[in-house]
Amino acid sequence: MKLKSILAISALLTASLVSAQPSGYYIWKNKLTGEKVCEPTMSADKWVRESGPYEDSNCKFKLPV
DSSP: HEEEHHHHHHHHHHHHHOOOOOOEEEEEETTTTTTTTEEOOOOOEEEEEEEEEEETTSOSSSSSO
8 A cells, every 4th residue: 555655645645746847947138128047037116028938048049849
């Protein structure tokens, strides 16, 4: 019985890891200055998301959508 529980928990954890996707980085543009930055998130009051998601912190490599 213990082995079945361990196997079931292991299967659930593996399934959740496989389905999880990285959040990614986005190019954000400042509404006032036009400045662009590459960040995972920004405050929506001054910034608008311009493109992404990217897999790296330099916004060079796009993630498959």
